[in-house]
Amino acid sequence: MRIGTERKNMENKLMIKLVVGTEAMFFLSLIMVFVYFSLAPGFVRLQTSELDLRSTGMFSLVLFSSSFTYWRAEKNYHKGNIGMLKLWLIVTFLLGAIFLFGQGKEYIRLFNDHVNLGANTFGTSFFTLTGFHGLHVLVGLIIIAIVTALAVAGDYDEKKSSVISTVGIYWHFVDIVWAVVFFIVYVIPHIR
């Protein structure tokens, strides 16, 4: 029978996987709505003409690399290198923030082009889908910031906590969602 922290680890991992599962269903709904609207005439043209594949693609790479850096953070935590843990956590945070900055740039450019939520179904579904993803990134960044602060305060000096890996599952999920969303929203219109 598992006791104490080992059991708590398993519980937290299960808990976050369930949360990830339910959020995945939420994104599935948003994606289905986007795909539904994309079948109407004129939509793909808007996608290819309005969206900046290259710039967003580069910011996407930044986000994907933040998954790598978080993974490094986890690995170091398990080995007990708390110093490296903090470093990789901070890098992850920065990379995530850069991604959000990139999203903000894209949004502002689109607003200047009169593409917004109320413009047409493209604007409506695009901003909702990417907006909610951005919100999830923001929540993730806040959590990472808290974890980093706690690490700096010494809460994770012993490597028995499950918080790091639990947050990791959430963060990787956010990245996978972006991979799918980016593919459907930015890439597919160019190969249709």
Place this chain on the structure above:
Amino acid sequence: MNNFSVLLSRFTDPTVLNTASPQAEQIRSIGNGFLIAATGIFLLVLVLTIVIVVRFRSKTTGGEPRQIAGNRKLEILMVGVPMLLVIVFFFWSLHTMSAIMPPVSDHPADVVITGHQWWWQADYKGTKAVTANEIHLPVGKPLLLQLNSADVIHDWWVPAFGAKMDMIPGTNNNLWVTVKRPGIYEGTCSEFCGKQHAWMRIRVIAQTPDEYHKWLITQSTDAVKPADSVALAGEVLFGKASCSSCHSIRGSDANGSEGPDLTHFASRQTMLSGMMANTPANVKRWLTDPQKVKPGAHMPRFIFNKDSLNALTAYLSQLK
């Protein structure tokens, strides 16, 4: 079954048992079939329950009953028999559905009915006739109704004719109807559409082809010109008071589309979508304060004096 339905149809009019079309008859047939099966299943459960409750009530003597926890054969029966019933009804349903709603392909619509918040508009294809609220149909031939909406989702349902069909803004839906006997058939809007959904009732007057034809010709003509001075004053007022911005009266300048077409208003038996009889008294009540008569209706309140009211009422009452 037959006696019951006769009884019920004397009891009330817009019942699903008062079938006036082959579509409604098909539905009644499968409905009856299901009623029999369902009654059987219900009686089975009821009788079993009663028997159990009577036979196995706890007795003061005797210890624990035999602790039986399952029986594979019984379980398979419990799955198998309902499954069979379900399969039978599925195929019966398939057959009925294709009989009632065959493909439309490019068959032209006979009448285009548009739902508005809380009145009906009917365009008779191939003619100039546009009516509101009361719809005439010829008996004997399969008719294709095209159903649209001008605002929210409505639904067209006359129980005697069979199926209902939603009217969804932005799409066209179709409904096949074949009316067998002439008569007056009532129905109602069957999708909640706002404040006066309750008073968006349907009145279909089914006529023999000859009478229908005659009616259609009358409806296609322009409005009757007012004969006396009061009605004439009403016509003038109609334009001045901006009634014409919402209502159409063919043959005059009134060309609105927000409200019902009033060209042959006086030829209708009821007004306000079945809310009341079409009498001058009711018209006057309506014009005095629409919001008191049908609260929420999209017709504003005008403040008319007695003379204006009389004039408008006289004008409207002669638009046969």
Place this chain on the structure above:
Amino acid sequence: MSEETDLNVPEPTQSIPGLGVSNNQGLLQWISSVDHKQIGIMYLWLSLLFLVIGGIEIMLVRTQLAVPNNDFLGPEAYNQLFTMHGTTMIFFVLTPAIFGFATYFVPLMIGANDMAFPRLNALSFWMTFFGGFLLYFSFLAGGAPDAGWFNYAPLNQYNYSSSPGINYYCSGLLLSGIGTVTASVNFIVTILKYRVNDMGLKQMPLFVWMILINSFLVLAAFPSLNAALVMVLLDRQLHAHFFNAVGGGSAILWQHLFWLFGHPEVYILILPIFGIFSEIFPVFSRKPIFGYGFVVGSGIAIALLAFGVWVHHMFATGLGNTVNNFFAASSLLIGVPTGVKIFNWLATMWGGSIKFSVAMLFGIAFLVEFTIGGLSGVSFAIVPIDWQLTDTYYVVAHLHYVFIGGSLFGLLSGLFYWFPKMSGRVLDERSGRWFFWLFVVGFNTTFLVQHALGAMGMARRVYTYPDLPGWGILNFISTAGGFLMAIAVGLLIYILVRAVRSGSKAENDPWDANTLEWTTTSPPNLKNFEQVIPVKSTRPFRDYKRPDDADWNRKEEYGK
């Protein structure tokens, strides 16, 4: 439970306070509690409060409908009242009651001392509470939502709304939805990780099984609702184009998103009830549940199929016969596993020794009433029948037979069964029987005639109706039945209050029951268990009480 965080929740040193709020520990202790038993009780009180509110709303509606062409209520008031009635009953009566019983009893039934995440547990309750509060605030903020409990587009759009009511509908349900989802996560982790050592999944009580399955349903279904609510808020506030045809949106998209949630939701509200009855029938027939595996399997089958039937709410929207047929087949299919359960319960009672406690009375009534409701549901799955009867009072009849004859009867049964355990007091069985008969007679009087009203052409959601033959008398009968139910519920409240105030003390095991919650005191101590009796079958307490007739010692094989 864990030593790893600095934020350990201090365990109160005094025993759990009584049910009333006027004891020495006070309201503050309840509000800040993270104990699953207190949270469970709070859920139940919340549910009772909203039952009365939702009931008052509908009694006003029924008064208006008592005679034709009535003017007791105008259309604006009527539309708000029926919308709030449906929304309240589903989200703030049935859901909190189910979650209340689950929160209280799942840990006890698996031999745990609390849920996996006690603070999350408290959050779940308070989210539900504030969601309800927000929804009801709409009455003060210009008007309650008035577009029906499923809030179709484009009627839910800003240009068809004369009040901000629907904004409150959306935000209230978003908040309470978060509570429901977090509670379900909590249940899954608790059930999978906190069972006492020797209790494998196949020894779990069926109520726990149903909560486990149900929780997955919640996790999969609620996101669809959340997405839809967010979208309509965006449409209303920021003039997005999700659901209005004018901007390229689609009204029917709302229906798909809503019913993708809506149908699983109704199964969310019945599966735990099946779980409650699977506890009641064995205890009061003195026999094990017949076909444990089949009850679990049919529950899982229903949960899986629940996601493949949603279009049966849209048979009249013109999607085409191919699509309609697919969903007709799946809807017909979903009736079969439910039938399996009914027959299993009947077989459980067969050959037993039945005790007619009030809990059991509701169980027996349920078998008949839910069958009626289920059969009317199956009639809808036969598409041509649905084409005639959809959006009529026949649907209202179906939904009330399954919601009241199904869900509510199960909750009442659970209430009479578990009240002694939760409060340490006895609910008077004699007045309970009065309540039972009043309620059942009232219920059938109200809703049986509505099948006929639907077949006679009366549509749903009409604030008044013309004086057509038979409509007046049947509606009057329905209203009379409603008042009878109201009186019954009043009686129930009286019985409850009297028991809490001055009821006689309850034993630990008043019903000679089978599961672990009955091994503790009534009510249980703050720490549920110091030790748990051995669990070697699905009826551990019974085995403990009757070691010579224990299930794990039985020579008989399955099925003999």
Place this chain on the structure above:
Amino acid sequence: MVNTSLILHWHLDVSTLLLAAIFIAFFYSVTRFKRQRNNKLFAGVIILLLLLLSSPLHYLAMHAYFSAHMIIHVILLLICGPLLTLSLAGTDHPLLNRLSRFFNKNIWCAWITGVGIMWIWHIPALFDMAMANHGSFAPVFPLLQSGSLLLAGVVFSWPLLGPEEKLHTHALSGIVYLFTACVSCSLLGLLITFAPQGTYHYYHMGGSGYNPWNISHIEDSEAAGLIMWVPCCFVYLSGCLWLLYRWFISGSGVKLNNVR
């Protein structure tokens, strides 16, 4: 009405024989034909495979109907594949054991393979490429398609039906596994049913002009989507129930009240 000449369209391709040969060779190398039951099952599957890929149905799939092609896919992935896995039951071979251990730890790999292959072959470009090559003597693409579908079916069912019983995933996890796969194939079916015309170029252009049952393009692609949707889901859901059944009768046999 069935065209009599349709019955005559049985055809044995070299690619089909090659496919069967590869699988037989692999089966022999890991089992050495030791167990009778396994051999019988395996033989049955191979015969089914040969029949399927030589049948008039296959001819229709290659030349006329999208929906016929879907039926072939579904049978390959969800019937032949899992049956092949079952035919390895109880076989003790280091390669198979390594696979069993791998898929037990990384069950999502098996899931992605099964689900991914289905999605990949329905990318219009890839699908059309496969169809374009079917006429030649040694058609590579159809071989690749059938082979990969078979293999994906084997891999997908490995965590549920693999040779090492102890490395099967838990029944409840198996249900989540199958259900999520069902959702994903429903999505695909939905997309195909409602895809705009012309997405699948090959069939849109009329295949090779052969249309014995006079089915329109719209009906054909609607049916194709529904075949992906309905029977697939049925197989997955039946699989769920079967997993449950297997779990309940496992362990200490069928006892009263699931005694430990």
